[in-house]
Amino acid sequence: MPVHEDAAQPVMAGSEVLADRSIPALLTRRAALGDKPLVIFGDTRFGYGEMAARAAAAGALLRDAGVARGDRVAIFCGNRIAFLDLFLGCAWIGAVAVPINHFARGPQLQHILGNSGARLIAADADGAAALDHVDPSALALAEVWLLDGENSPPPAAGHWPAAWKVGPMPPLDAGADAASPRPGDMAAIIYTSGTTGPSKGVCCPHAQFYWWGAHSVDLLEIEARDVLLTTLPLFHVNALATFFSALLSGATLVVLERFSASGFTDALRKHRATVTYLLGAMVSILQSTPPSDRDNDHPTTRALAPGVSAALAADFRARFGIGAVDGYGSTETNFVIGDRLADQKPGSMGRVRPGFTARVVDEEDNELPPGVPGELVVRADEPFAMATGYFEMASATVAAWRNLWLHTGDRVVRDADGRFTFMDRIKDAIRRRGENISAYEVEQVLASHPAVAQAAVFPVRSELTEDEVMAAVVLKEGMALDPVALLDYCKPRMSYFSVPRYVLFADRLPMTENGKVQKYRLREIGVTPETWDREAAGYTVGRGGGARRA
Incomplete structure (x- = not known):
């Protein structure tokens, strides 16, 4: 597809690209495009x-x-x-x-x-x-x-x-x-x-923002008539990429000061937004709010919403009428992995985007076959489509870009169709009883419970100088849940060694401005007198997946 000389037309990923991508x-x-609104702040x-x-x-x-x-x-x-x-x-x-x-x-x-x-x-x-x-x-x-x-x-x-x-x-x-x-x-x-x-x-580099915009336009099928709405902070790459999506496509971007669950659909209606941007935690929060007969009364059809489970994405679309588009990108990379909404496979981040190469490798950077988890490493075909290193941190740059591949630090698995599924951050994995546990997978099970709004899983040290699994759980408004009932729900849905030992119910989780749980703060707090301990309570989980109360 050639580049459109008309400034109102998008420059799509995979097209003949502009020579000057500054x-x-x-x-x-x-x-x-003159007076056509590019960005709206407030009114x-x-x-x-x-x-x-x-x-x-x-x-x-x-x-x-x-x-x-x-x-x-x-x-x-x-x-x-x-x-x-x-x-x-x-x-x-x-x-x-x-x-x-x-x-x-x-x-x-x-x-x-x-x-x-x-x-x-x-x-x-x-x-x-x-x-x-x-x-x-x-x-x-x-x-x-x-x-x-x-x-x-x-x-x-x-x-x-x-x-x-x-x-x-x-x-x-x-x-x-x-x-x-x-x-x-x-x-x-x-x-x-x-x-x-x-x-x-x-x-x-300049060209990285160009490609962020181009790939986002292509993946989210953004056209000049679209109105994009974000509540995410401009000091992170997600919202900056959204600005460049609007700039390249001729669309209009609405930037709100912050995310408000109670006012979210009102904002979509007010601004006639067709595309919006959410994080997994935000989708969970929206889904936990009291239902309204106006939940689906807006023109928004799709949201870039990485990290949303298949079940939650389905429930969210049924209630709000918004399709959640998954994908993978980071500040160091670009929109490396993702499929359009019609091609989404629930629970998968998608396939590698044109212009990038991705592999799953072991600790020695050997490529692993489909179905075997390992670290995601990526590189770009186009010059300067990804970051060039860490500023004034030569050793960290060499370590991350070793063997000419950017090492993301994310554990993923690739299926036979080339789709990638996120498992966890490698440093977020939990080692217990000789087994590696994916915090992300445990969180997905916990979050699927009808009473749970959010869950964060992280390691704490045990008496045996290894990791124990701890879960901090936020319940939906007006809901109650007993720790035993929660673990009863978990046991048929995960390996016996992944079932959390510690459960802490909290009013809220510590979050970054861009909606990520600050797990290091949870680890620093660790086990408190309010934390429920299944071993102290006599609740044990056997190798067969069954549970018994001593």
């Missing part, structure tokens, strides 16, 4: 032509502040137009945007600012307050832009250096000429969650 080139090309619409002009104006502000090509600029705020202005403004002049998780604090924030070497930070009121708790002497910061202006709190007395230039972000004015960055130039450094160590800064 962000300024994409903005300039799509500016021909404010920003057209395609306007967003290109805003990128040029933000680039001029940054250049006037002394930001040069290759310099890093930290963006520390929630979902707002200023985030996109600065992200695109950095790309416009060849600088590097550093989006920071809005909830980063203390040592994590210190590490991100120090590792990136950002010389300027733009922060909202919450972000500015967090700067009170970093050591400025170890940072390269020279300027702070306060996105909330006079509403930003003053710095702690004597804490911010006098050398820092602090003030409101200047208003957008005349634009700068684009710096003509190359597709392989770094556009952003996006930091991982750092649950197993210091956050790693993923070096994302």
Whole structure:
């Protein structure tokens, strides 16, 4: 399929591609759509032509502040137009945007600012307050832009250096000429969650965002008439990829400040959204809300919703009329695996996308046959379609990209038809009684119980210096469940050695801003006096799968 010269037409994955896959080139090309809304924040619409002009104006502000090509600029705020202005403004002049998780604090924030070497930070009121708790002497910061202006709190007395230039972000004015960055130039450094160590800064080139958009357009069958709605944070790659999906397809993107289960379908109706973006936990939360006769009263037909079990996806579609599209991608990769909605196989992430190669390998990187679980490794056919490494972390880069394959750290299995199924993070696996247990598989069983809204499974140490299986469970509103009844439900549905020993019922689970359970926090809490222990209760599970109460 050739590239359409009409700017309203999508540039699809697998097509003849644009030679210049830099962000300024994409903005300039799509500016021909003029006043058509590209992105909507609240009730404010920003057209395609306007967003290109805003990128040029933000680039001029940054250049006037002394930001040069290759310099890093930290963006520390929630979902707002200023985030996109600065992200695109950095790309416009060849600088590097550093989006920071809005909830980063203390040592994590210190590490991100120090590792990136950002010389300027733009922060909202919450972000500015967090700067009170970093050591400025170890940072390269020279300027702070306060996105909330006079509403930003003053710095702690004597804490911010006098050398820092602090003030409101200047208003957008005349634009700068684009710096003509190359597709392989770094556009952003996006930091991982750092649950197993210091956050790693993923070096994302311009072309990676192009391909994120192109593959998303193709997989979700996005057209210029579509309205995309996301509540996910722009400081993560999911929402950024959604922006580029709109940009490449000519569609309109609606960005909400945050996810609200009670207001979700209202938002779909208000904005006439046809495509939305969810995480597995969000689907569970929506499904656990009280049913309404308006659940299906909206135009949304499909959602990118990775990590949703087959049963939950079916129930969600029956209730809300939204088909859940699974798939696989990460900050380091791209939309590597996924099938269109009509080709989805429930419970599977899908098949490898055109333009990528994927293998399942053992610990020595030997390829494994279908049906045998191993680590997913991937690589791209197109130049700069994936990240180029970890910023200022050469050893971590070499380890992750060894043998010229990116090692994802995810355990998957491939079937004979080439479809991949996620099992767990390799570091999230639990070793008990000589057996490897997939936390993900146990979570799927727990989440399938009619009374369970969310479940997180993680290892805790036992008296035998090995792992024991612990589950933290959130029940649906108004539901009650006994631990014995929950394990009775589990025993015919999983191997005997996978049945949790410990069960803790909780009101909520600790979550990241992008909807992932912070299991490291659960592991730190571990077994508490409120935790139910099946061994202490005399509930045992035998090798045959049966259970008995001593």
